[in-house]
Amino acid sequence: MPAQPAGEPAPLDGSLPASAAVGAADRGLSLYVHVPYCRVRCGYCDFNTYTADQLGPGASRSDYRPMLAAELDVAADSMRRAGFPAREVSTVFFGGGTPTLLDAEVLAGVLDDLRARFPLAADAEVTTEANPDTLNPQYLAVLAKSGFTRVSLGMQSAVPEVLATLDRTHDASRIPQVVAWVKDAGLQVSLDLIYGTPGESLDDWRTSLEQAIACAPDHISAYSLIIEDGTRMAAQIRRGQLPMPSDDDAADKYELADALLSRAGYQWYEVSNYSTGPETRCRHNLAYWRGDDWWGFGPGAHSHLGGVRMWNAKHPRAWADRLNAGHSPVIGREVLDVPVRELERIMLTARLRDELQIASLPAAAQLEAAEFARVGMLDPAEYERGIFSPTLRGRLLCDLMVRRMTDAL
Incomplete structure (x- = not known):
């Protein structure tokens, strides 16, 4: 599990x-809720997650909702004292871990607790991640009634041997049934896939995609597996x-x-994300890529508010x-200076299909973009319209393009 970032101590x-708070009225506000519980810690995972036997009283699932409510009070007070304007929340995302290891009524209750302190927009997108084996129609009905709009299912693969690795x-084999349950509950559904698992063949990956x-x-994410140092898979x-x-x-x-x-x-609308159309893109992830404000709650959660990056105590016991x-x-926390914020803006929006305006780039980076268009890494029609939109080749080399443009800053 990675160490927490270096930065200055927070008050x-x-x-x-x-x-x-400067300029906050012109930025969207999103909330992230980290639920750190898992039944099994996967060998490739370096997220901040814990199984039940790793946690004692005060940090267990039964303690989670009241502790999170206490954090919400602190956050709401912090924003008020800092002079943030009143804003409606546009997206909420429950991630983990496995949020759906909490009882449906508890997850719905946490959303109620959020809503009581941070008003949600009428069209707010509210997503929870879920493992397929934690859902049933009754659970999903509770989520839909409470205001959830979207479920992101961790499918990962359709091949048993790959899942075992x-x-x-x-x-x-239960994925189609679970997807049908999500749809029947009136919720959008996204499937998360991982490619590049050790031993996975191209035919295995084709089977998962098909x-x-x-x-x-409504949405499919296809992520390349990253082998992180310190994980069991890396060993x-x-x-x-x-x-x-x-x-x-x-x-x-x-x-x-x-x-x-x-x-x-x-x-495709982001290098690793595909949707049936603009209305089914993940608006929460777009908030990250666009540099909006987002506050993360729960053990180890990170936040970003107007160029201020913050992070919570990682272990659930220390958090509680x-x-x-x-x-x-x-x-x-870390207060980002203007050059770093500009670097991150380019780094994030370059991954999107239609967000980065060529004219917004520094002159040296615009010259790099012109070269990318010349060699077929940017869509020529979009480039003529002033939009940085990678082709398939450009998406494969997106990190290289970002390095070339940011080296020119």
Whole structure:
């Protein structure tokens, strides 16, 4: 599990720098809720997650809602004292971990607690991640009634052997049934897929894509597996127990995903994300990529408000102890200067299909963009309209393009 960022200590009372509220009226506000509980910790995962036997009284699932409510009070007070204008929340995202390990009534109650302190827009997008084996029609009916609008299912693969390598516990054959339940509840559904698992063949990946498409979800995310240092999978690869996937293998699988998803009517809008149209894009993730304000709640959650980046105590016990003492759980923060904010703006919006305006780039970066268009890494028609929109080749080399443009700053 990665260490927390380096930064300055945050005030115990949660006070924010005055700069955080500057221009806030022109930015959207999103909320993220981290639910750190998992039944099994997957070998590839380096997220801030814990199984039940790792946590004792005060940090368990039964303690989660009242502790989170205490954090919400601290956050609302911090924003009020910093002079933030009244804003409606446009998106809420419950991530983890496995949020749906909480009882449906508890998850719905947390949303009520959020709504009581941070008014939600009438059309707010409210998403929860879920493992397929934690859902049933009754659970989904409670979520829909309480105001959830979207479920992001961790499908990962349709191939049992690949799921076993990833330590995923769900039965892939149940995915179509669970997707149908989500739709019957009136909720949008996204399927999350992972490619590049050690030992996964191109045919395995084709099977996963075809079965995901057959479910006709509103949205599909296709992420390349990143082998993170410190994970069990990284140790297995180091010992030679699993093969290290190659960059060429990842590129072949991305090209296959793009071909099959495009043929099925899905449109890419971010390098790893496809939807049936603009109305089914994940608005919460777009808020991150566009640099809106977002406040993260729960153990280890991160926040970004007007160029101020903050992070909570990571372990659920440390998080709860700070709240029980009447303190903010935010333990560190970083105030980003103008050059860093500009670098991050380019880095994030360059991954999007239609967000980065060529004219908004510094002159040296505009010259780089012109070269990218010349060699086929940017859509020529979009480039003529002044839009930085990567082609398939450009998406495969997006990190290189970002480095070239930001090196020119």
